[in-house]
Amino acid sequence: MHSAPSVTYPVGRSRGATRILVVLWTLGACCAGASCYLFDSAGWRQLLLVLSVVFSGVAAGFGLRRDGAATLHFDGLYWSLTGADPTRGVRAARATVALDFQSLMLVRLSEPGRASRWVWLEQRSMPERWRDVRRAVYSRAPAAEPASDPWRATAPADAP
Structure with a gap:
């Protein structure tokens, strides 16, 4: 099984989210x-x-006005969010999809010890990378250790 691609995607004000x-x-x-x-x-x-x-x-209205341009990056293991305001950045987070409208997604970035950050991802921001970011958001995090001998996990304990 292949892991999700690393991807960089722009995040900012979303017209779809504003309409909703x-x-x-x-x-x-x-x-x-x-x-x-x-x-x-x-x-x-x-x-x-x-x-x-x-x-x-x-x-x-104040919340919509405050949302500025940022860049969401996935390195294959963690998500990071960088933008104009470095105090609101996220460095090593996990992403969870809260709403998915196919061309618009609400994603929750949770980083240990910090408050969650919610971002809207919109297909029209970068259509050529939309499939990559969707694959990355829905991918499972890689396991810390690969499972050794998976065929032995199903064998009964008293088998020779």
Whole structure:
């Protein structure tokens, strides 16, 4: 079995991810508006609901604005993320796919002792390397030691 190829892929603002976020926020805002309309009492609950919708929209806007260009690199064993802000970089992480829409993926980079980093990978960023990055993300990490004599692992213990 062959290992996944080493690959370098650009990461940055994703139009697809922005669209998904805007649609989800709009659906939430519509549900909050319908809730305020259907329940007549204008109390603290409706105010809290409206404030939470506004706060989530502002937080999402700042989060989208903060995402800058970076480079994701896979060396065959670990993932690294480098970009304009070196304090937010990732050096030796494992990648796990959270969402896969075939041309858009949400990937979680987890590094021991640090908070996870979430990145959107988009096919239109570098179409010629898209298959390579998909193979690398879905590949299993190589084992620390190769299994010796795999045919003996299935033999009964009392066999000669």
